[in-house]
Amino acid sequence: MPGQALPPPCTFLNVGQAFTGTQNVSAGQKDEAWKVNVRLQGCDIQQGYLCGSMEALNVPSAETPVVTFWEGEIVDNKNNTFFTGQWEATREKDFEHWEKFPSFAFLKEEVKKDGGRSLDLANYPFMFMRWKEKFFVNVGADCGLTIAGFYYVCFSRSNGSVNGYYFDPNSRFSSQL
Template sequence: MPATSLRQGCSPKPIFCSLLQAGQRFQGIQNSWKLVKDLDYWTVHVEIQDYIPEKGYICGTMEAIDVPRFDYPVITFWEGQIVDNIHYGFRTGCWEATEEDDLRHWSQFSAFRALERVFEIDRARQVALHPLEYVFMRWKERYFVNVPHNCGLTIAGFYYVCMNRITGETQGYYFDPDSLPFQKLQLSPCCLRGQGFTCPWYAFQ
């Protein structure tokens, strides 16, 4: 991690990342912390629908395939907070997450380890995050798109997310006090053959 990543006292800036533009797609899997059997994971597709770095805002859809008990994909719409130390910091302050929950989940990411000490002494808000190679976010699913709310699935929790802004490799950990802890989300950006990453402009209606 570069030395500039932990500079304090400079003005925070919005976090820009071309891989978060509307239309960018990711694919991967979600699984429980400890796999017990093959059914403990399912395929996930994510599409970014809107990205407003000046507001620390992002949103998109998440499509889960092969979810147990469902013979068709389950799609949700989510909204996200970009941790930029302007609009949002590492402390969640909502969705039933305590500071202990925050530290426990952020610490799962190796990119956060250099920030752990300043988090513990409550100085993380002073750190300039825009020079970092990684983007930290929270994704909160808001509603089901194609199944009723009483379908037996829960979206009460949210994801702690860390994305490498160079490669697009993304990891997330789901937090919900009433769900299995440390369900892991692993995503890679989709790209067009010979054309790099996909970045068409598309807004969720």
């Protein structure tokens, strides 16, 4: 978008940066929590791109930790907007997931009005992203997990915290990163 400033570099988004947390999975009557390790393997803020690996530990259906490779889009209104436009995500699904982040509340009306294109996100204290797992690294596709969906992610520039919600168009179950 012409006139949109690019996000400034962030010390928490560098190749090799690691994040550790928990992925909470709601599957019908049962809730599970898996330890998750994420490592950035590539990051190009100017192009709105990042990639990395995600390791899920103590997954009940897997004998070993499950590692996936993912690619991400940074919502910057230059390269990517709040509307996904792929992976079977509708505008309604996009809003449903972005609204789960309290930091999105300040942007909601502008995004409703023009897709958020008029917003200058370069200095906003949070970065919004989508992470799409592309393939399993160390297990076969029969490991009991799916990578058909993607994560809506909110990243804090001030402390490096990451929160995310998984959307899978083929599942009624949800997951929070």
